[in-house]
Structure formats: structure tokens, C-alpha cells
Amino acid sequence: MTKVISKRRGVNVTKAEHNLVMKLVKKAVRELSKKKYEFPDFIRRDACWLEVETKNRGQRSYGGSLGIMIDVSRYRQKMKVLNEYSAFAKDPVIGSAITDDPEVVLFGTVCHEVAHWAQLNSRLARKMKRYKETYRKAHGKCFQSIYRYLRVALVNPLVKKSQVKVVEETLSSKAFVEAGIDLQQVKDCFKKINGEMTYASSQK
Numbered sequence: 001m002t003k004v005i006s007k008r009r010g011v012n013v014t015k016a017e018h019n020l021v022m023k024l025v026k027k028a029v030r031e032l033s034k035k036k037y038e039f040p041d042f043i044r045r046d047a048c049w050l051e052v053e054t055k056n057r058g059q060r061s062y063g064g065s066l067g068i069m070i071d072v073s074r075y076r077q078k079m080k081v082l083n084e085y086s087a088f089a090k091d092p093v094i095g096s097a098i099t100d101d102p103e104v105v106l107f108g109t110v111c112h113e114v115a116h117w118a119q120l121n122s123r124l125a126r127k128m129k130r131y132k133e134t135y136r137k138a139h140g141k142c143f144q145s146i147y148r149y150l151r152v153a154l155v156n157p158l159v160k161k162s163q164v165k166v167v168e169e170t171l172s173s174k175a176f177v178e179a180g181i182d183l184q185q186v187k188d189c190f191k192k193i194n195g196e197m198t199y200a201s202s203q204k
């Protein structure tokens with residue numbers, strides 16, 4: 001089975017936060033290893049690995065072919081908004097969502113980055129016929145398909161509040177107020193998250 005390797009715990013990241021990220025990464029990888037997703041058998045072999053680094057610097061998280069880097073600062077700030085890329089932010093399954101549990105937001109981020117890993121790993125999606133044309137694009141069809149598996153199976157069942165589309169024009173909508181979300185927090189979130197660097201996008 002894929003080895004999830006703890007590569008580095010960031011200087012300001014607590015052991016508990018780091019261990020939580022490790023636990024969530026393992027859950028995501030275990031999910032993708034299920035035969036129903038038809039990833040190459042490589043994902044179920046010991047030779048397959050994924051390195052995990054954490055940081056707490058208010059930066060973007062990252063997912064690449066070798067592993068992922070998760071910034072826990074939004075989790076530390078108890079952020080309850082899972083903010084997704086504008087290209088699919090409105091998607092009812094993989095789009096932005098609001099929850100009452102910051103750990104669910106962290107799990108969403110972990111799943112997003114694990115999906116990038118599966119997308120870009122040289123022996124996973126890249127070996128699959130159906131992703132042949134799409135694996136290169138950072139947030140394209142291949143990524144979205146893998147991320148969708150993880151959202152459906154792991155994250156969305158935990159989103160207790162009804163999903164609310166996080167788009168700028170809804171910022172003043174009463175949906176946020178009803179969900180108990182501080183509008184300023186949402187606005188800060190927008191300022192901070194303009195998308196993360198990915199291996200694919202940095203390769204262009």
C-alpha cells in the first residue's frame with residue numbers, strides 16, 4: 001500500500017496539527033486505493049509513496065508528483081470556509097463550501113492536494129488512458145475527477161451546513177449570516193487565497 005511519509009513538520013506547526021494532517025492524508029490515499037476508482041495497481045504497492053510537509057506561514061498549500069505541502073494556518077484560525085478555485089467554485093460537489101468544523105476545511109484542502117499528487121504522479125493518472133489528454137492541466141478534468149471522488153466519499157458527508165457557493169457577489173448574502181460565518185473572515189479568506197501553486201502550473 002502507498003506509504004505516506006512524514007517529510008517535515010513546519011517550525012510553527014504543532015505535533016497535533018502535523019499528526020492530524022498525516023491522518024487525513026492517509027484517509028485520502030486509502031480511499032483512492034479502492035479498486036472502484038481503477039487507479040493502476042501501483043497505488044496499492046509499497047513502492048508507491050507520498051511525502052507530506054506541513055507549514056504555518058499563511059501561504060498556499062501545494063500538491064505535486066512526489067507529495068504535498070499543507071499550510072495549517074487557516075485551520076489554526078478556525079476557518080470554516082472551504083474556498084475553491086473560481087473555475088469550479090460553483091460546482092455543487094467540488095465547489096466551495098461552508099462547514100461548522102475547521103477540520104473539515106483542512107480535510108478539503110488535504111484532499112485537493114492529494115488529488116494533485118494522484119494527478120501528477122508518474123505512475124498513477126498519467127498511466128491511465130482516460131486521463132491521457134487531461135492530466136497536465138492543474139485544475140482540469142483529470143484533477144476535478146479525482147478530487148470529486150474524495151469530496152464525495154470523505155469531505156461532503158462531513159459538511160454539516162448546507163453548501164453555500166462562495167462567490168464574491170454572495171458575500172453580503174444572508175447565507176453566511178445564517179451559517180454563522182463572519183463576513184470579515186470570508187473577505188480575509190478571499191484576500192489570502194488566490195489559488196495555490198501547483199507542480200503542473202509551475203511547469204508551464
Ligand SMILES: [Zn+2]
Nearest residue numbers: 112116196198
Ligand atoms: Zn490546486
